[in-house]
Amino acid sequence: MAEVRLMKGNEVIAEAAIRCGCDGYFGYPITPQSEVMETLMIRKPWEETGMVVLQAESEVASINMVYGGASCGKKVMTSSSSPGVSLMQEGITYLAGAEIPALVVNVVRGGPGLGTIQPAQSDYYQTCKGGGHGDYRLIVLAPASVQEMNDFVDLSFELAFKYRNPAMILSDGVIGQMMEKVTLSPYKARWTDEEIEEISGSWATTGKKANRSKNVSTSLELDSDKQEEFNLHLGRKYKAMEENEVRYEKISCDDAEYMFVAYGSSARICQKAIEICRERGIKAGLLRPITLYPFPTKQIKEMVPQLKGVLSVELSMGQMVDDVRLAVNGAIPVEHYGHVGGIIHSPEEIADALETLIIKA
């Protein structure tokens, strides 16, 4: 029977990791996500599933522990919040460059700099447009509920291994700290050495066997021709992700004349804003990107013929709105609305913004 519990988003990340057969978690405390490691330490999964949990000396060490552990073909993850994830960017680009599947959870807080410990969605650029150096992409999943915090851990590992690419759960302080009802996933056994050999034997550094050549986890290629070929290979991989892995949700879009585009906590608030708009006689709907990369560009574009305008709502100064504008490509007005600095927009503010920025503009 399904196990239903009332839990914080951060606690659920830990629980879902244990249950999906994660082999290792390496992290460093930072608000507002410290409950992830705290929950793991209380749960002591090393006694239950054999999962390794280690508090590292820094986020830099955490992500490099992830790189080392994941290079063995293990399911390995870390979690942090914005300033910590900035420190991890070097490791993340190495993971991408070495094609190592791994999971990073970012429970976003406001910046720049040390910023605030309150929720924000201001790391969209960092997550979806780079962050680290070089031509690479992350698979980015944006949970809008505690249930999705649970579901996306397993899904992230599945996608990460499918494409041999690091994945990120881009959450925020609201989703991480709030408590909701959650149906926990059933337990999956950790992969055995034989299963790892079958799944990742062609690259995992598990000790060179006599029947194969050595495996090397590296992102270094000094020969420009080979580096270009590798970048083209990555490009093909990202194209396949764009074709196969776009996930989104449409709410009240069938008759919508105006559409919000929002993810995570902003998407939750937009659902209430739709009700307010409709009470005011405005036919509003919501397209919620679930994958921020790959972005639901095509799905937004397909909505354009029925729409008079789009409001991109994000707890930022306007980052995702760039991708919404690219999707809409000038056909109808697109504006951004959002509080920053840790303040959360109210549904009324969003409904008002649709009127002032789009309808009456």
Place this chain on the structure above:
Amino acid sequence: MTEELKDIQKEENIVYKKSSLLTDNVMHYCPGCTHGVVHKLVAEVIEEMGIQGDTIGVSPVGCSVLAYNYIDIDWQEAAHGRAPALATAVSRLHPEKYVFTYQGDGDLASIGCAEIMHACNRGENIVVIFINNAIYGMTGGQMAPTTMIGQVTATTPYGRDVKLNGYNMKITELIAQLPGTCYVTRESAHTPASVRKTKKAIRKAFENAGQNKGTSFVEVVGTCSSGWKLTPEKANEWMVDNSFKEYPLGTMKDE
């Protein structure tokens, strides 16, 4: 091959041969460089212990970034300074494996200072091979944390000046203070005798890992002919006269 040669090359006549773990790739190291010798020793120890299939090496950023091209085992290539973090995770997830990092002085004692100190302090069951040639070789001979007072490098063209650059870092002495380490030694590889001694130290370090004793740390004081702008022979002399005074050889800890 003539019958005569075949007769000479009988097994019982072989006094030396290249380790089967050393690949045929042409090494990129400069003449006189210490890396080639230490690579050979690491390969020999792994081969002699019969642990090729159970060993994972972590190479650094620096001259030995391409170590994985030369020793035929599974490798991970770390970001600059982070090798101990990678090795920590590998060792934790594979406690039965032999895990070692191979790092230079810029990688280990400068940018990777935090990672090496904490890995050693946690007593990770890993081997650290630390090559200290007192300079950044790969980037063209700039000052390293280990560059000695007065030593001329590309970024200390008038010699390392304490007021400008601070003191040289004797990190192995610091490492020896950490309770997680079981074996800390400083060796060299400039004479046949010192090469044999260093091999023994590396062997001991790998055996410690097999016995789950904690972190074993083997520093090898080396030369950088190109960076020091000396011939290999002169570089060895300079090392004996200068490096050994600042970095005296010997075992600091063996528990």
